Amino acid sequence: MIMHIDMDAFFASVEQRYNPSLKGKAVVVGGNPEKRRGVVSTCSYEARKYGIKSGMSLFQAKKLCPDATYLQCDGSKYEFISAKLQEIFSEFTPLVEPYSIDEVFLDVTGCERLWGTPVEIGLRIKQKIKRNLDLTCSVGIASNKILAEVASGMQKPDGLTFVPKEKMEGLIYPLPIQELCGVGPNTLKVMHKFGIRTIGQLASYSKEVIKSALGKYGENLYYSVQGENDSIVLPVQLQPEEKSIGHEQTLVEDIGDGEKLSAFLLFLSSRVARRVRRGNFLAKTVTVKVRFSDFFTLSKSESLKEPTNSEEEIYKMGKKLLGHLFSGMQKVRLLGISVSNLIKTSFPQQLSLPFSIHSEKKKNLLFAVDKLKDEFGERVVTWGTCLLTPE
């Protein structure tokens, strides 16, 4: 039996936990509230009453509810609480798959003799989270991940929904097809083409037609809504390697100055390269993404001649790509860089050997910088271009 646990308004609830005077009030977390930049990451249920939603621009949110409390994301707080949650989940089953910072899948099959029925396990977990962390969550229990995810959304906040196979027809089948995890606008278009608007309609459709239209994903979806998908819950240590590594960030103010943008690109490249080296990868393809003031977004990719883990090489390619995307005509609101085509190296911290494009000195410098950052944190040393400037 699979359980999906979704923390209720996670970032906002954590902020309320650390500042109880915010409890029961409209709290919006995300972006830079002072400059009204960025988007809403999460908001409390009180803020949702005003129509504020995740992903909405802060500017729009402030129009809807100017009196809400607007807070910047504090990642360290959320990561700390998320780690505490993982500890709680791991007490009940070793099969815990983090889906995001505030969502998790648990396989509780075979845990009944220790903890009771799946519903009892769900209730115990909810109680423990409330008692230890003063937070609430919504739990969905079903025969597979897709249905458990649908179930957790059925009684939010602070709900628990168990959907045994025999009750699927009554509980799940009437729901719109977009309630299924992963059904985005493109899949929805295909579904609508076949006249599929509810989960029940998908369940009674021909498997072959769904498979030919949506491939393996469609087939998985089809089996899931029959309650038959046996996709396993994968703990972190068993998960496959990442396929790409990237960082993107909305700028505090739109930037039209090429030099400043390049400096920011170097900063992002350094973060990307460090993760590449940490994972013992070499990267072959670089992608740059630019979002302009009017939200028009462009991206461009190009492969390097040799795979690398050096920020210098990633940045050089990134700067070339940025040159194609940014002409200086319009200001930039968001900048991102990512690398893909990752190759796993056999030795920790191995640099571009045997395809060496670095001098020995540069390699040693990167090693030294990594060591310093491991010891003293990411800010201990940086590129001159990224040097801080006084206000």
Added chain:
Amino acid sequence: MNMSRKLFTPWGKEIESVQPIEVVALFEKGKMKPIRFRLGGKVFKIQQINGSWENRVGKYKKIHFAVVDSASNLFEISYDEREMNWSLERIETL
């Protein structure tokens, strides 16, 4: 008051606005509990600790506390394990 200068990255992100503070703390059952702190000559008595959390800076820990004083002001103070010093990270006056 010992104000640290505000610093910004070239793209305008504020990265440092913390102020050093002096803290009296109790160490009890393996846990650290700040009791009061001095900021700019004024002593603030901690009435309540709403919670704490940690993050890592390199291989060292930084422990943050959300605390409330007798005037119901909310402060975020932190203890840096490597530097062995305390800082005021944020103030919210109610």
